[in-house]
Amino acid sequence: MSYNRIGVVTGANKGIGLAIVRQLTLQYPKSPLNxxxxxxxxxxxxxxxxxxxxQDLHNDAQLKQAKALKSDGGQTEVEYHQLDITDQRSLDSFAAHIKKTHGDGIDFVINNAGIALNGFNAELVKTTLGCNYYNTMEACHKFVPLLKPEGHIVNLASMSGHLNKYSDDVQKRFLAAKTESDITSIMKDFVSAVEAGNEKEAGYPSAAYAVSKAGLIGATKALARAEQEKGSKILVNACCPGYVNTDMTKGKGTKTPDEGAQTPVLLALSDIKGATGQFWQNEKPIEW
Structure with missing residues (x-):
């Protein structure tokens, strides 16, 4: 069947991703996107x-009480589709499905899929950057042509991506970056520094996840700029959900997954007055 609104959430089977789907379902009826x-x-x-x-969502007591899902008389249907952003064939297959099934375009994509690995060495850094930076941005490039003219992309970054962990020189490089390739060059230099064992001397933290998320914030800003320059009205923003109690934080987070879902859901469903290329936390833009 056809739908009036269509959204995609990556990495959504648990944690913040699942909470985002849950909150989208609950908040859609009263949202401007409805x-x-x-x-x-x-x-x-x-x-x-x-x-x-x-199935968990179909059994969710709050969703049932709100009659949010179509099976309970609501407006929203949640459908599983396989997607591994680290597998090019999987990404291509999903993009082809969207293009074939929803020729008029989709309304938003929330890129939540990501990894956080224990330890620190060159191979771990490459793996982390591969998923959180390179593969996430590749997904963005796949999704942009599939969006409606005023669609939204929301990239889940992290407060660990703040620039206060870097030397003045590296901070300046991030802030002066105009293109995605500018940010990629910073990521490559980080990998080279880690391989040489002198990342701290080079102005980087010894933290693969943090650097991957700083890169994602920078590349999100660059993608937003590129869309603006070609006259597109697609809005592209990054956000930090906060320190959420999930597997990724090993249960140490101070926010519930539903609380962590609020900012990405706001960026997907709300009229954000044309805001693009920004880094958001606690439902508002913040300094990077």
């Missing part, structure tokens, strides 16, 4: 986990 039926693609690498997550 224009009738709503389809959310809950995407995940693993089919059994993704389908189990969809």
């Amino acid at each position: 224009n009738g039926s709503f389809l959310i693609y809950l995407t995940a690498r693993d089919q059994s986990r993704g389908e189990a997550a969809v």
Whole structure:
């Protein structure tokens, strides 16, 4: 069937990703985006986990009480679709499905998929940057042509991506960057410094996840600028959900997943008055 509104959430079978899908379902009816039926693609690498997550939502007492899902008389349908952003074939396949099934375009993508690994060495750095920076931006480039003319892209970054962890010189490079390739050159220099064992001397923290998220914030800003320069009305923003109690924070977070979902959901569903290329936290833009 056809839907009036369509959204995609990556890495959505658990944690913040699943909470984002849940909050989208709850908040859509009163949101400015509400224009009738709503389809959310809950995407995940693993089919059994993704389908189990969809079932969890159907059994969710709050969603049932709100009559949010179509099965309970609501407007929203949640559908699992396989997507592993680190697998080019998976990304291509999902993009082809969207293009074929939703020729008029989709309304938003929330790029939540990411990894946080223990330890610190060159291989771990490459793996982390691969997923959180390179693959996430590749997903952005795949999704931009699939969006409606005023669609939104929301990239889940982190407060660990703040620039206060870098030397003045590296901070200046981040802030002066105009293009995605400018940010990529900073990421490459970080990898080279780690391989040489002198990343601290080069002005970087010894932290793969933090640098990957700083890169993602910078590249998000660059993508937003590129869209503006070609006259596009697509809005591209990065956000920090906060320190959320999930597997990724090993249960140490101070926010619930539902609380962490608020900013990305705001950026997807709300009229953000043309805001683009910004870094958001606690439902408002902040200094990078």
